[in-house]
Structures are given as structure tokens and as C-alpha cells.
Amino acid sequence: MKKIRDRRSFFCNLTLLSLSITNSSYARNYKLEITQFSSLMTATFDKLYAILRRDLLTTIRHRSGFVLSLVGTFTELAAFYFLSRAIGSGFRPDGVAFFPFLLVGTGVYTFFVMSVQAFVSAVQEAQQTGTLEVLMTSSTGPVELLILSSISAFAGTLGNLLIYLSAGVAVFRAAIHPNFFSCVAVMICSLVVALALGIAGATLQIAFQKGSALLWLLGSGIWFLSGTMFPVHSLPRPLELLARAMPFTYAIDGMRQALLDGRPISAMAPTLAILAAFGLVLLPLAILCLSFTLRRARQNGTLSFY
Amino acid sequence: MNRITFESVHKIFRHRPALRNWLGRERSGETIALKDVSFSAAATEVLALLGPNGSGKTTAIKLISTILLPDAGSVKIGGFDARRNAHDVRRQVGIAVAAERSFFPRLSARENLDFFATLDDVPRSERAQRIAETLRDSGLDEHADTLVMKFSSGLYQRLGIARALVKRPSILLLDEPTRSLDAGTTAHFWTTIRALARQGTTVLLATHNFAEASAVADRALLLHRGQLLADRPIAKGENADTLRAFYFHSTGEVDEKDS
Numbered sequence: 001m002k003k004i005r006d007r008r009s010f011f012c013n014l015t016l017l018s019l020s021i022t023n024s025s026y027a028r029n030y031k032l033e034i035t036q037f038s039s040l041m042t043a044t045f046d047k048l049y050a051i052l053r054r055d056l057l058t059t060i061r062h063r064s065g066f067v068l069s070l071v072g073t074f075t076e077l078a079a080f081y082f083l084s085r086a087i088g089s090g091f092r093p094d095g096v097a098f099f100p101f102l103l104v105g106t107g108v109y110t111f112f113v114m115s116v117q118a119f120v121s122a123v124q125e126a127q128q129t130g131t132l133e134v135l136m137t138s139s140t141g142p143v144e145l146l147i148l149s150s151i152s153a154f155a156g157t158l159g160n161l162l163i164y165l166s167a168g169v170a171v172f173r174a175a176i177h178p179n180f181f182s183c184v185a186v187m188i189c190s191l192v193v194a195l196a197l198g199i200a201g202a203t204l205q206i207a208f209q210k211g212s213a214l215l216w217l218l219g220s221g222i223w224f225l226s227g228t229m230f231p232v233h234s235l236p237r238p239l240e241l242l243a244r245a246m247p248f249t250y251a252i253d254g255m256r257q258a259l260l261d262g263r264p265i266s267a268m269a270p271t272l273a274i275l276a277a278f279g280l281v282l283l284p285l286a287i288l289c290l291s292f293t294l295r296r297a298r299q300n301g302t303l304s305f306y
Numbered sequence: 307m308n309r310i311t312f313e314s315v316h317k318i319f320r321h322r323p324a325l326r327n328w329l330g331r332e333r334s335g336e337t338i339a340l341k342d343v344s345f346s347a348a349a350t351e352v353l354a355l356l357g358p359n360g361s362g363k364t365t366a367i368k369l370i371s372t373i374l375l376p377d378a379g380s381v382k383i384g385g386f387d388a389r390r391n392a393h394d395v396r397r398q399v400g401i402a403v404a405a406e407r408s409f410f411p412r413l414s415a416r417e418n419l420d421f422f423a424t425l426d427d428v429p430r431s432e433r434a435q436r437i438a439e440t441l442r443d444s445g446l447d448e449h450a451d452t453l454v455m456k457f458s459s460g461l462y463q464r465l466g467i468a469r470a471l472v473k474r475p476s477i478l479l480l481d482e483p484t485r486s487l488d489a490g491t492t493a494h495f496w497t498t499i500r501a502l503a504r505q506g507t508t509v510l511l512a513t514h515n516f517a518e519a520s521a522v523a524d525r526a527l528l529l530h531r532g533q534l535l536a537d538r539p540i541a542k543g544e545n546a547d548t549l550r551a552f553y554f555h556s557t558g559e560v561d562e563k564d565s
Contacts, residue, residue, distance in 0.1 A: 043427060050424035054410055054417070061412040061453070130408035134469075137371045138425040139397045145425070298375045301319050301368075 047140060048148050055152045073164055074171075080106065081172045093231045096260050100175055103168040104259055105228040108252045111161045112194050113218050118153035119146075119198035120211035127205075127306040136303065142294050143287060146202065150195050157194075158187075165259075175260075182258035182265050185272055190251040192279030199286035207293045209306050227252050247278035307385070308346040309398075309477055309508040310370060315343045315379035317365050317532075339365040341532040342379070347510065347525075349476070352503045354523035354540070355512040356553055361529040363512035364403075367479045370510065371401045383477060397427070400475030402466040402483050411455035415446055415465050418454055419472050426473040436472055443498060444468040445491055459486040467495065471502075478502065481512045496522045516546040516553065530557045 059066055084099035093101050126132035136142060168174045197214070205211030225232070225239060226248035232240050243249050254271040257263045265272070297303040317340040340362045347353050355363040368374040369381050372392040381388040383395040409418045419437045428436060441450045444464045449457070454465065463486045470478060478499075484492040499522045503509055513519055519526055520540055526549065528536040535556045540549065554561040 046430060047424055050421050054413060054421050057417065058410060058412045129411075130403065131410070133368075133373050133403070134401070134408045134422070135425070136373055137396055137399065137401050138422065139393070139427045139473075140425045141393060295375070298373065299377075301365075301374055303373060 044144075044148070047144075048151060051148050051152045052155065055156065059156070069160070070163070073160070074167060076106070077103070077164070077168055077172055094256065096256070097175060099172065100168070100260050101256065102229060103165065103172075103174050104256045105252050107161050107164045107168070108190065108255050109223055109226065109228045109248060110164070111157050111190070112197065112248060112251070113215065114157045114160060115153060115194040116197050116201040116211075116218060117215055118157060119150065120201040120205050120215060122149060122153065123202045123205045123211060124306060127209075127304050130304060133304050136294075136298075143291060146199060146290065147195075150198055153198065154191060154194065158191075177262035178259045179262045179264055182263055182268055183255070185265055185268070186251065186254040186258050186275070189254070189272060189275035189279055192283055193247045193251065193275065196279065196282035196286040199283075199290050203286065203290045203293045205306075206290075206297050206303070222246065222248065225249075247275060247282070250275045250278070307348070308382075309349055309351075309384055310345075310347040310510065311380075311382040312343050312345050312366070312369075313380045313382075315340050315366075315369065315381060316377045317362070317369065317374065318377055338532045340369075340376075340529075343529075343532070343534045344379075345527055345534060345537055347508050349506050349508055350503050351525065352499060352509040352511065352523045354519035354526045355510060355529060356514075356516075356519060356526050356549075357529035358514075358557065358559065360531075362532045363529055364481055365532075366529070367401065367403075367481050367510065367512055370395075370477070371399050371479055372396055398476045399479060400470035400473045400477070401479040401481075402463075402470040403481045407462060409454045409462070409465065412453055414451045414453055415457075415461075415468075416441065416450045418465065419469060422469050423472050428473060436474070440468045440472045443471070445494065460488060460491070463487055464491065471498075476507060478507050478509045480509065482514065483511065484513075484515065484518060492518075516550045520544050520546045520549050526552075528553060528556050 080102045081099055084097070084102060087098055089097065091098050123132065126135065135145060138145070140148075169176055197218075201211040201214045203211075204214055223229075225235070225243045226246055227243065228248075232243040232249055232253075235243060250271050254268060254275060257268055257271065294303075316338075319337045319339055321335050321337070337360075343362070343366070345353075355366060357363050365374065369376055369388065370383060372388050372395050375389055384398050386394040386398075388395050410421065413421065416437060419440065420433065423433050423437060424430075438447075438450075441447050444467055446461070446464055446468060449461055454462070457465065463483065467480070467483055470480070480499075484495055487495065496518065499509055499511070503524075509522075511519070511523060523540050525537065525539050527534060528538075536552075538552070550561070553559075
């Protein structure tokens with residue numbers, strides 16, 4: 001019982017608990033562990049609620065920022081709409097109209113960029129105000145804190161993506177044929193990849209005070225390789241191979257298949273499998289790097305450097 | 307049993323100049339923040355960490371709160387090693403640092419305390435009452451529902467102390483806690499510290515204020531250039547001037563007041 005309580009990460013706790021339930025030597029303590037599991041989950045949800053509430057209140061009370069981001073979304077959509085009209089209806093990349101193609105591509109890509117940005121700016125602000133050091137002295141472990149914060153950040157970016165797609169469909173009449181389950185499957189896999197990238201951005205910010213480098217990379221070089229605005233098979237062969245080595249390509253392609261073509265999960269298995277594999281490799285790697293970086297920052301006294 | 311144990315603790319900060327300063331004046335080097343420092347503190351004790359700027363007071367506090375890790379030696383808090391059992395250490399420690407802007411500006415004082423109390427595992431059933439009590443004790447009840455971005459330095463500092471107290475830690479770390487407080491609030495704060503110590507809390511107070519040290523502390527640890535120069539008891543009712551004279555005598559610095 002003590003052994004479980006002492007673990008830093010709540011994921012470790014959950015894993016140990018599930019292992020202990022299956023182990024016969026722990027069978028006598030089964031009831032005790034269920035109680036402990038229940039209190040652990042209550043505490044975790046309590047913390048998640050606190051983080052969601054903090055972020056929601058901050059967003060609501062920052063009214064001008066909220067309104068400006070909505071205006072920005074509509075301006076961007078209008079620009080893509082008129083661009084696709086100017087190009088004409090004859091251009092149908094991957095067999096779909098250009099505007100819905102752009103809508104999904106830019107929407108999913110912006111989701112990734114905004115997720116990383118949310119992580120980096122949260123760490124940067126916490127460093128500047130000194131909140132990071134205080135949070136690191138709380139009873140909640142750093143990795144648990146970051147993962148809980150990420151859920152809140154994703155709720156925001158996911159909300160933005162939904163507003164973006166809905167506005168594209170409702171205001172600019174983009175034609176879609178969604179398969180709900182396929183969309184959810186692509187979104188879950190994309191969330192894992194975005195979480196890994198967000199943690200990588202936070203790690204870069206703590207290690208070198210340069211989380212913005214990843215944002216710059218996402219914002220400048222990668223977008224045109226990932227099929228955001230045109231199919232990757234239009235690229236020269238070496239660049240296409242590079243595009244195929246990036247998770248964004250599969251996230252965008254997968255969402256187009258699910259939302260515009262209405263493909264069922266079974267037909268999307270290869271795309272989903274590749275996207276899931278990216279997530280399964282990148283997420284543990286990012287958590288490992290973050291743990292190492294936090295330890296190094298505590299050793300060198302650079303936790304609050306920015 | 308000792309709540310805080312420092313055993314031969316060394317802490318060195320190594321500097322590397324920023325890329326753009328390679329051709330400038332900034333050079334790599336190191337600062338010895340703590341050198342072979344050993345001391346301990348028991349429950350109910352209030353320790354004053356005295357020393358000039360850069361003597362290692364804040365480093366000692368950051369080592370106890372696990373914000374920093376020692377390069378050599380060991381820091382044990384309530385029997386737990388700060389390096390290996392950081393989580394167990396953090397559960398016992400409450401910290402109020404000098405530079406207090408470490409709050410969420412668009413949340414009120416009450417909302418900020420509620421957020422940090424949740425992360426510090428304060429049970430939900432007790433949280434609201436504890437926050438209300440802490441706000442009252444810190445003189446913040448009138449400002450409880452004001453967004454902290456509208457706070458003055460003094461109010462920020464009160465809120466920093468409130469955040470450290472709401473957790474009800476067994477070890478309280480205070481880094482220049484009364485720097486921006488008015489005389490009345492400072493006197494009330496000193497009474498609170500003494501009351502907490504009587505209830506079993508170990509308090510470590512980094513300060514430049516001799517009156518503060520003589521009013522609340524049981525012992526003074528004198529740090530100078532990372533070394534522990536003295537560890538002496540402070541008698542009840544000891545005059546701040548006596549402590550001041552001891553400080554200048556031990557550090558070898560010139561007291562402008564005497565010249």
C-alpha cells in the first residue's frame with residue numbers, strides 16, 4: 001500500500017495497481033486497493049477540475065484575446081475560401097473540392113501548432129512569473145501536472161478546431177461526409193502525437209529556453225511538407241519521403257479520409273496504425289526527455305531561466 | 307527527531323555565457339553557493355538564516371523545497387532524502403519566496419489559493435474553510451475576491467505567505483517574508499510564526515532583518531560566501547542590536563551604523 005502511494009506519477013500508480021490486482025499475493029488487500037484507487041482517481045479528477053477551471057476563467061476574463069482569436073479564425077477561413085474560388089472548381093486534390101481540402105488540412109495543422117504553443121507559452125509564462133518553481137514544490141509530480149495541464153490545453157485547441165470546421169461548413173458551405181467513429185479514432189491518435197510534441201516543446205523551453213524553436217519549425221518548414229495545402233504526392237520524391245516520415249501527414253490525411261470521404265475505420269487501418277505507432281514511440285520518449293531535463297534544471301538551478 | 311538535516315552540503319552554480327556574449331565580457335565560471343554546510347532543525351524550532359546577499363540563504367531554502375538538488379552531501383527532510391524522495395519531501399514543505407508574482411493574474415486571491423491547495427492535496431471537504439481561515443489570518447479577507455493582477459507588492463507577499471500556510475506544512479520556508487509588509491502586518495505575522503512553531507511546525511526564515519530574527523527565531527545560522535560561519539541560539543528577548551553586532555563581528559563587514 002505504501003509502495004503504491006509513494007510513486008510519483010499517477011500513471012505509475014495506475015499501472016502498479018492494475019498489476020497488483022492481477023497478482024494473487026495482493027488478493028487479500030484487494031478491497032483496500034480499490035479504496036485507494038478510488039481516492040487516487042478522486043484526487044486526480046479534483047486536480048484536473050482545478051486546472052480546467054483556472055484556464056477557463058483566465059480565457060473568459062481575457063475577453064479581448066478571445067474575441068480576436070475568433071475574428072482571426074473567420075478571416076483565415078475567408079482567405080482560403082476566396083483562394084479556392086480563384087483557383088476554380090477544376091482543381092480537386094485527392095478527388096475532393098479544394099476548399100474542404102484546405103479546411104481540414106489547415107484546421108488539423110493549426111490544432112498541432114496551437115497545442116505545442118499552449119505548452120510552450122504555459123511553461124514560458126510560469127518561468128517569467130516564478131509560478132513554475134512554486135508548482136514544482138507542490139505535492140503533485142511534474143509529469144502528472146503537465147499531463148493534466150495538457151488535457152486542459154487540448155480542450156481549448158480542440159474547441160478551436162471544432163469552431164474552425166463548423167464555421168467552414170456552416171458559413172462557407174464546405175461539403176463534408178463524416179464518419180463519426182473514424183473522426184474520433186483519428187483525433188485520439190492525433191491527440192497522443194500532439195501531447196508528445198507539446199511535451200517536447202516544454203522540454204526545449206526548460207532545457208534551452210527555446211521552446212519557440214519547435215514552433216518556428218512547425219510554422220515555417222513543416223507545414224508545406226505535411227499536405228496541409230496540397231497533396232504530398234505532388235512533392236519531388238525525396239521531399240515526399242520526408243513528408244511520409246512525419247506524423248502530421250497521416251493525421252491530416254486521416255482526417256480528410258474520415259471527414260470528407262466518410263471512410264469507415266476498417267478502411268483506414270493503415271493510416272491509424274502508423275499514427276498510433278508515432279504516438280506510442282514519441283510520447284514515452286518525450287516524457288523521458290522531460291524528466292531528464294527537469295532533473296538537470298534542478299541540478300543546475302536553471303528551472304526559472306527564460 | 308530532526309525535521310531538517312543538512313550533511314556536508316555543497317552547491318555550485320556553473321555559468322556558461324550566452325552565445326551572443328561569447329565575444330563580450332561575460333565569461334564562464336562557477337559560483338560556490340554552499341560549501342560543506344551542515345545543520346539540523348527539530349520540530350517547533352524557528353531558525354533564522356542570516357547573511358549578506360549571495361551568501362547562500364535562498365539556495366538552502368531551494369534545496370529543502372527540492373527546487374534545487376545538491377551537488378554533494380545530503381539534505382534530509384522528515385527522514386526523506388530530497389534527491390531520492392522529492393515527492394515525500396514536497397508534501398511536508400510550504401514555501402513563500404521573496405519575489406512574489408508567482409500567481410495567476412486573472413484569478414482572485416481565493417481562486418489562486420484554491421488552485422494551489424488542490425495541487426497540494428488539501429482534502430476537498432476542508433479546502434473552503436481552510437482557505438477562508440488563511441485569508442482572514444493573512445489580512446486578505448477584504449481582497450479575497452479581487453483579481454491578483456490588481457494587487458500591490460504587500461498584498462502579493464501576504465498571498466504568498468497564505469499559499470504556504472494553507473497546505474499546513476510541517477516545515478515552513480520563508481524567504482524575506484516581510485520585505486514589503488507594513489509594520490502592523492509584520493507584527494501579526496511574527497505572532498503567527500511563533501504560534502505555528504508552538505503547534506509543531508519547523509520554520510526556516512531567510513532574512514536581513516535583525517529585529518525579525520530576534521523577535522521570532524530560536525536560533526540563528528549565519529551564512530557568508532556559502533559557508534556556515536555560526537550556529538547560535540537566540541535568547542528570548544535578545545536585543546536586535548546584539549544580533550547585529552554578532553553578525554558584523556562574524557562576517558568581518560563594516561557596520562556603517564558604528565562609523
